[in-house]
Amino acid sequence: MICKAKEDFTNRTLASLPTLLEKLAYICSLQTDEGLYRHWGLSRVFGESQAQKAISSAHAETAAQLTHTPVREIYQEFQDAMEKPLSAEALRPESFVLKAPVNDDGLLSAHLRLIQDSIVSLSREDRSLRRGA
Numbered sequence: 001m002i003c004k005a006k007e008d009f010t011n012r013t014l015a016s017l018p019t020l021l022e023k024l025a026y027i028c029s030l031q032t033d034e035g036l037y038r039h040w041g042l043s044r045v046f047g048e049s050q051a052q053k054a055i056s057s058a059h060a061e062t063a064a065q066l067t068h069t070p071v072r073e074i075y076q077e078f079q080d081a082m083e084k085p086l087s088a089e090a091l092r093p094e095s096f097v098l099k100a101p102v103n104d105d106g107l108l109s110a111h112l113r114l115i116q117d118s119i120v121s122l123s124r125e126d127r128s129l130r131r132g133a
Contacts, residue, residue, distance in 0.1 A: 020069060027062060
């Protein structure tokens with residue numbers, strides 16, 4: 001059943017987001033402070049347990065993929081996404097958060113924090129350069 005729930009989440013929900021960064025930012029937005037995920041539709045169709053497992057699995061895979069992507073590409077995805085109103089809201093530097101699944105190791109968490117901090121820093125630098133030009 002987890003395969004069906006994960007397939008549904010990947011093919012219906014995540015497929016609507018064009019970039020890896022947007023996918024991960026969206027998954028992170030579903031994660032509560034306790035490390036659980038809130039996704040009403042998936043929980044309703046597959047049950048809470050299966051939904052949690054499916055999203056957690058997709059979260060781990062997406063986070064791992066992002067860590068293998070050069071920061072230059074990630075930043076380009078960020079810039080492209082910021083031009084779209086819905087993506088821009090989730091990726092605002094003030095609220096932009098990349099988190100690892102709760103059961104994951106500290107190295108992945110640290111790597112995602114470095115990516116997040118780099119993107120936010122580059123974004124702020126770009127804005128200050130534009131204002132000064």
